[in-house]
Amino acid sequence: MLRIAVPNKGSLSGPAAEMLHEAGYQQRRESKELRIVDPENEVEFFYLRPRDIAIYVSSGRLDIGITGRDLLIDSGADAEEILPLGFARSTFRFAAKPGTAETIADLKGRTIATSYEGIVTQHLAEQGVDASVVHLDGAVETAIELGVAEAIADVVETGTSLRNAGLEVFGEPIMKSEAVVIRRTGADGEEPKVQQFLRRLQGVLVARTYVMMDYDCRVEQLEKAVALTPGLESPTVSPLHNEGWVAVRAMVPAKEAQRIMDDLYAIGARAILTTAIHACRL
Ligand SMILES: Nc1ncnc2c1ncn2[C@@H]1O[C@H](COP(=O)(O)OP(=O)(O)OP(=O)(O)O)[C@@H](O)[C@H]1O
Numbered sequence: 001m002l003r004i005a006v007p008n009k010g011s012l013s014g015p016a017a018e019m020l021h022e023a024g025y026q027q028r029r030e031s032k033e034l035r036i037v038d039p040e041n042e043v044e045f046f047y048l049r050p051r052d053i054a055i056y057v058s059s060g061r062l063d064i065g066i067t068g069r070d071l072l073i074d075s076g077a078d079a080e081e082i083l084p085l086g087f088a089r090s091t092f093r094f095a096a097k098p099g100t101a102e103t104i105a106d107l108k109g110r111t112i113a114t115s116y117e118g119i120v121t122q123h124l125a126e127q128g129v130d131a132s133v134v135h136l137d138g139a140v141e142t143a144i145e146l147g148v149a150e151a152i153a154d155v156v157e158t159g160t161s162l163r164n165a166g167l168e169v170f171g172e173p174i175m176k177s178e179a180v181v182i183r184r185t186g187a188d189g190e191e192p193k194v195q196q197f198l199r200r201l202q203g204v205l206v207a208r209t210y211v212m213m214d215y216d217c218r219v220e221q222l223e224k225a226v227a228l229t230p231g232l233e234s235p236t237v238s239p240l241h242n243e244g245w246v247a248v249r250a251m252v253p254a255k256e257a258q259r260i261m262d263d264l265y266a267i268g269a270r271a272i273l274t275t276a277i278h279a280c281r282l
Pocket residue numbers: 009010011012050051067068069070071088089090138155156157158177178179
């Protein structure tokens with residue numbers, strides 16, 4: 001039975017459960033459940049604090065886990081990222097009151113509050129900046145107002161929390177994060193159950209980012225049309241009853257679908273349809 005760690009709370013928890021559900025896995029019915037078995041898929045899910053997941057996975061007691069890239073790196077645990085999942089996207093940045101600091105070098109001799117001590121300490125060392133780091137559990141934006149620190153390093157998504165606290169980012173982004181699947185460093189990458197799990201999640205990612213496009217076009221326009229819709233392998237082309245016309249079917253990126261439909265129309269394609277993909281195995 002594959003043993004998988006899933007975030008039990010916070011920004012990662014809802015989208016992770018949703019993705020697992022879309023991939024056909026049973027998920028817990030209420031938020032107090034700590035573990036569930038999905039016998040049909042031979043998987044056991046453990047609902048753990050996102051920050052602890054890399055530690056469990058690195059211990060080898062759990063095969064894989066879903067966590068944030070920033071949490072993985074911050075933990076320093078012996079685990080590695082094997083698949084990015086595209087949700088809980090954020091950047092990790094320094095911020096301070098306007099006019100306090102412009103570059104990371106300006107942090108010399110100052111105190112920085114953060115919940116991600118591992119990332120910050122390592123980054124300061126890499127940049128050769130000698131500063132103190134104070135660990136706080138959350139709401140670190142308030143630390144400056146209350147005099148606990150002169151700068152903070154925190155997760156930024158929309159920037160609303162920083163604005164509300166009257167703070168501004170400075171220096172280069174320290175890292176970009178998103179939800180990721182992790183496993184113990186050097187674990188058997190060919191393990192069939194792990195591979196099947198990853199293929200299912202990849203299927204969800206593809207179904208979310210691609211749509212199926214169908215259209216009819218004249219044979220003379222086929223090469224131009226296929227250049228617009230090359231598909232993942234190559235498009236399916238079938239003859240129409242009307243001679244000189246073909247039907248074409250290809251997957252296209254959902255974000256580009258409207259632009260591609262315009263371009264196809266412009267070269268004479270007609271009956272251009274897109275349909276959602278519910279599931280897929282590439
Ligand atoms: N506002 C946000 N937008 C996108 N991702 C976020 C946001 N806040 C936190 N994250 C991401 O979620 C992960 C942190 O999860 P964690 O549960 O520890 O904190 P949280 O989501 O802030 O929850 P809480 O603070 O309520 O415990 C990190 O990978 C982080 O990058």
